Structures are given as C-alpha cells and as structure tokens.
Amino acid sequence: MAARALANGHSPVAAEETFGWSDRFLLGFAAMDETHREFVDRVAALKRASDAELPARLAEFAQHAVAHFAQEERWMTTTAFPAAQCHADEHAAVLRSVREVEQMLRDGAALTLARDLTQALIDWFPAHADYMDAALSHWMSKRTHGGLPVVLRRGVAGPARVSHF
Template structure:
C-alpha cells in the first residue's frame, strides 16, 4: 500500500493520521515473517489511537453517523485482536498477511465515505463550509487511477 494524494480529505490532522495508517499497512506488507507480530502490534497501537481520535471528534462535534463509523472501527480492531490471538496460539503468519490485504482493501473506501463525511462535518462546524482539497497532477502510467482535484 502506498500513500496517494486522493486519500487527502482536507482536514490536516486526519490526513496525517491516514498517512501513518498507510505507512503501518505498508510495513506489514513488506515485513519478513519473523517481524509480523511486532509490525501487527505497532499497527494495533496506531489503529487504537487513530480510531480513538476520530471517535473523540465525532463525540465533540455531534457527528450524526458516529455509531456506524465507530462500529467499523470496532470491527477492524476486533479482527486485529483476533489475529494477534491466533498468532499466540501458533497460527501461520499467513493470517497476518490476509488481514493486511483486507486492511489495504478496506481503507480507501472507509476514508472516502466515512472519514470524508466526518472531515466535511468538522470543517462545516468549524468554518461554515466544506474543505477544499487541491491535488497536484502527477505524470503516471496509464494503469494508475487519475489524481483529480476534489472539492465539496
């Protein structure tokens, strides 16, 4: 997993946390088998802080979809804890690799729908409008998705 500018939501603190999320998943993807338990523990620590911060923002701003959003976070943390428990019971490292792929698949949609809604909500509450995200166009191969400018 690599950071892409189309993950930007226009709320700096959230964008920074999302960059850390991508870095943690990338570290899991590239870790040797012997490193996987430690990388998974690092990811779990990041995810708890990341999700906790978002849930605090939801509580303090009265975000309408807070429960649905928090339920997704709880499901991810539950999966991480389950895989950690399986590793302690001697499961193959493949369970971590499978979880890592699931996280890489899950994050873009979660960020684009759930976190974008939260970002817009917080910006509107703070400034009376939605964030504007300007993204630079970068030359890339034809197989990569477009890096469009998005504003809401």
C-alpha cells in the same frame, strides 16, 4: 476468517500492487490527513514485513489503530457527528479482527493469517476514507470553519468534464 470480514469490495488494491500514501487519500482536515498517512505507512510496513518482523509490525499497527480510531471517535463526539455510531462500529470491527489475528498468532496460527489481514486492510481503507472519513472531514470543516474543506490532489485524475452544450 476475521481478516476477510474487513474486505468490502470497494477500491481494492491487488495483492501484487504496492500500497502507499498518495494525495488520493487527502480529505482536507489536516489532523485527519496526518493520521491517515501514518495508517497507510503502518499497513505498508505490515505488507513489507519479513516473517520474523510481522508480529511486531502487527502490534505496532494495532497500537496505531487504537489511537487513530479513538481520535476520530472523539472528533465525532465533540462535533455531534450524525453517523458516529456507524463509523465507530466499523472501527470496532477492524480492531476486533486485528485482536483476533494477534491472538491466533500467539496461539501458533500460520503467518498467512496476518498477511490476509494486511490485504483486507489495504482493500478496506480506501472506501472507508472515501465515504466515512470524508463525511467526517466535511462535517468538522463545516462545524469549525463554516464550509467544506478544500483538497488539492496532485497527480490524481479528477472527474471528467461534461459539456452541456
């Protein structure tokens, strides 16, 4: 199933938990953080959508995802990001899954397929942001500002402090 191909096992959010924006997703590159907030909002809207609303919310998400991924891919190109192809391949896989589900719904498939896709997106996004997008954010910050981004995450537990004495 196309939707299941997105899930990668990192930082999954249980189906009964809410999915919404938090400082946990901040990466320190303002334009990327704003786009990610919209991504999370669109996925949360999919999660909350009634059956009647679901196809329209999926179309809105698809439109956002196309623009979002194109923006990141422009950043990767203009800054010569070394892992651009791997990152773009992941975007392409997500868009392929979204398009497949949209087509299946038009062909009369059950709405549970879109619900499964929504959960797969919820499971996929945290790891994608933590690994791929964080690397891009760091790269762009180093290229444009000469250093790593500073990220202040309110209400998010930091790493445990280890005493070396």
